Amino acid sequence: MYRYDEFDATMVAERATQFRGQVARRLSGELSEDEFKPLRLMNGLYLQLHAYMLRVAIPYGTFTSRQMRMLAHVARKYDKGYGHFTTRQNIQYNWPALVDVPDILDDLASVEMHAIQTSGNCIRNVTSDQYAGAAADEVEDPRPYAEMIRQWSTFHPEFSFLPRKFKIAVTASDNDRAATRVHDIGLRLYKNDAGETGFEVIVGGGLGRTPYIGHTIREFLPKEHLLSYLEAILRVYNTQGRRDNLYKARIKILVNTEGAERFGELVEAEWEAIKGGEIDLPAEEMARIDAYFAPPPFEALSVDSAALDQSRQDNDEFAQWLRVNTVPHKIPGYAIVNISLKPIGGIPGDISDEQMEAVADIAERYSFDEIRATHEQNLTLAHVKKDDLFAVWQALKAADLATANASLASDIIACPGLDYCNLANTRSIPIAQRISERMGDLEKQEDLGELKIKISGCINACGHHHVGHIGILGVDKKGEEFYQITLGGSAAEDASLGEIVGRGLSSGDVVDAVETLVGFYRDNRQDKERFLDTYRRLGAEPFKEALYAAA
Amino acid sequence: MKIVTANRLEDGAVVYLGDDDRWTESLADAAQFDDQDAENVLAAAESRVEEIAGAYLAPVDEDGAVSARERLRETIRSAGPTVRLDLGRQSECCA
16 A cells, blocks of 8 residues: 655645635635635535535545545544445545535545545546456556556646646556546556566547547557656647637547547657656656555465355355455455445445445455455455455445445446536436346346446436446436437447437336346347347347337 | 525535525525516625525526426425435425
């Protein structure tokens, strides 16, 4: 785990003090809302429908039990007893009072947390693979690079007023769990034919009203040049990105207007001028950051656990959770555990203060004190001994956190939608809840296999509907909520944008439609095809026919 | 007809401009203004910067109900999230 050095600690404490002064001036009327808004957004504070909303950063999704307990404390003391994990590995609170926010930021700072870079037109919190440092399929831990990017981008004077917000994701695996191809910059660390590790640099992906899959502008970037290359990309964007039109201001518009090849040439030219300069970290500094992410003291264990085999045989419910929610670890005798924040019929990503405390206790006891937030609004325990899996499951079950649905039909991403969000046109959570209930039976869901359903309550696409195997977009028609279905999207290594199938449906009909589509897949799949594979094999037409024949 | 709504500055709670020019938490107590007057009333309300933020006009029909297009949004603002009936004003029970 990264620990703050004196610079980090000073920076965060000074920022909290500065914001306290700004809040006081706003409350006295000395600052107008127009003057205050950019200041509060620099500290993750939005004004939503019912209240303010505070978004707290969790850099690359990794945090400790102590930090989780502080998040629980904030939920209890200043909010309404819960928090909401987002699609960028952050957590947000839906009800903080402005007068309390300075105290909240002080409390967060006491455990090395803050709300910096969670809003505004800056480089946002960098995200990564929730299995980092544990995945059997990674070339190395991507988090040291994510941490380098965090340090480089924090309060970067040149990039504090970009044309628009800017999101970077890093993975070190061929199985992309960080949605790198739909970020402003996606970085994939891999080993080339010569045996060297470096980055594939993907630029200009994104969702929102103009979705794009990113373009690879550099096949292989030696990792020691990561920061100078990022600096070159940001410089080109900062000077050439559009500032005249909010809807055309993201880097994806620039990349796709210029063409990826031309954009890449501009970056390479800029990079030539700065590479090897003072921006790239010297080897000893990279090693210093690396050291923070040294593997925890794993025990030497055999691959199999007799205790686990016994529990699996004795308890079918546990066996099912084990099949669905755990993943192979790179160290023998360990496993990765996914904690679903998608109970059947629940609100995706929501977690109560008691549940936060429970996760903190479990992680402290069984997973080296470390917790991960995922971009799919779940949590992960990265390093659990197989011998302990049954105890972990029992503890999770006692906290209502053992739903065995990781990556299944009820593991739905949904934005907060009109129940909370000022930008939304329609609700999205109730649709997620009804689909989850309709898909209910976990054995049937397991039989359906991986199925990514993603729901957004407006065109801004915070619910990632464009990249859902089944995507749902809420649209307002004269005060009524309608939902448009897209099919065939993916945010993984096989990234693609979904295609719209037909007209908008009412909130009741959309749940039936999802059931029809899933049924059509089940009847037509071959071998071990996922929904997405069958869709890609057959194309949109038969799915559309099935949908509208039923309607 | 229009009503003036905003978020209270100190805690963000949804408020409405009432008949006595004071902010009220009750949608039912919101004062109604002719469309011609509403812009002036809004401008005056917006100048009360130490009390509220994000003021705007919402359309209401003759019965004082928010008009169709904005109805769901304003109902949720007034009552609370439809997915958490235990939160917001909908959870504060009747006297």
